[in-house]
Amino acid sequence: MKRMILGLAFAIALAAPARPSSDDAQTEADLRRMTQELLDAVAPGKREVWERYLDARFVHMDENGVVRNKTELLREFAPLPPGLVGRIEIDTYEATIYGDIAIAAYQMQEYLDYHGQPLRSRFRALDTWRRTPEGWRLIGEHAAAVHKDPPTITLSGGERCAYEGVYALTPEISTTIRCTDDGLTSERNGRPIAKYAAELRDVFFVPGQPRTRRIFTRDASGRIDGFVDRREGEDIRWNRSGDAPKQRWTLGADPS
Structure with a gap:
């Protein structure tokens, strides 16, 4: 024993x-x-x-x-x-x-x-x-x-909502951009909705992910015609293909 x-x-x-x-x-x-x-x-x-x-x-x-x-x-x-x-x-x-x-x-x-x-x-x-x-x-x-989020700016409701639309990567892959009270959302099929904050006019980022930027591009007349997702100096191009589907949305008291 x-x-x-x-x-x-x-x-x-x-x-x-x-x-x-x-x-x-x-x-x-x-x-x-x-x-x-x-x-x-x-x-x-x-x-x-x-x-x-x-x-x-x-x-x-x-x-x-x-x-x-x-x-x-x-x-x-x-x-x-x-x-x-x-x-x-x-x-x-x-x-x-x-x-x-x-x-x-x-x-x-x-x-x-x-x-x-x-x-x-x-x-x-x-x-x-x-x-x-x-x-x-x-x-x-x-x-x-250690990367950290950059300072943000406040855009008017009109400025934010000018980015609304459907943007296509390929004929099969697209994302819908909508404006919110303080930024943008990006909704791509099969993925969670991402929220973007404005760093500068036309330059957005996802809070907590400061390594990437979403940079909107404009044509010669100043109309937004797409965006690039930029990471480590490399760009992936998305082209604007249409308007965002209408939905009920309130932009607070911003009259723009």
Whole structure:
């Protein structure tokens, strides 16, 4: 009976999920501290900090997709020019340790005063560290900007409703645009209705999806003749093919 109980306890121990060790927690804290040191060195252009922590074969990909090695990255280091004051702070940080390799995913907030105007940008990064006899060294980093919705404008009811119509991608695929009290809706068969907000005249976006834009186009007389869905600089063209089916709709108190 004792052997059965011991065997059962051993099996349960093997099946239990592994908990991060205290060593892993300390490693995560050390990596976060070193990462913040790297970020603190950006604004004053302290190249020696990055020189110390970067592996000789370091590879970096920035938010614009540009790939640089250690030499190329360090060559660009310099203090912020006059009129710019900034700092970068780690917000969330999580590291997973695989022996002598660590993968860290984190978010950071950039605070930049650009000639008196405040700019606030967020970034995500994925870092790969390697434990060496000299300590942990950064061997790879990929940074990406966190996109946010742009400011919106208010269009009159007449301006909004000028976009109403049926727009065709192919003879079989079309979407119906209608105006609402504060924007537009787009209804395509088999898909949920999408709501669009105005960024500029003729430029709309779906709140929460700032990577894409719906840009309406006009003919030589100024009449709206279609739109393009733009993402990552690529356009998909839809042509206006008719008026939107009539429906009961109230535009609030807007008399336009």
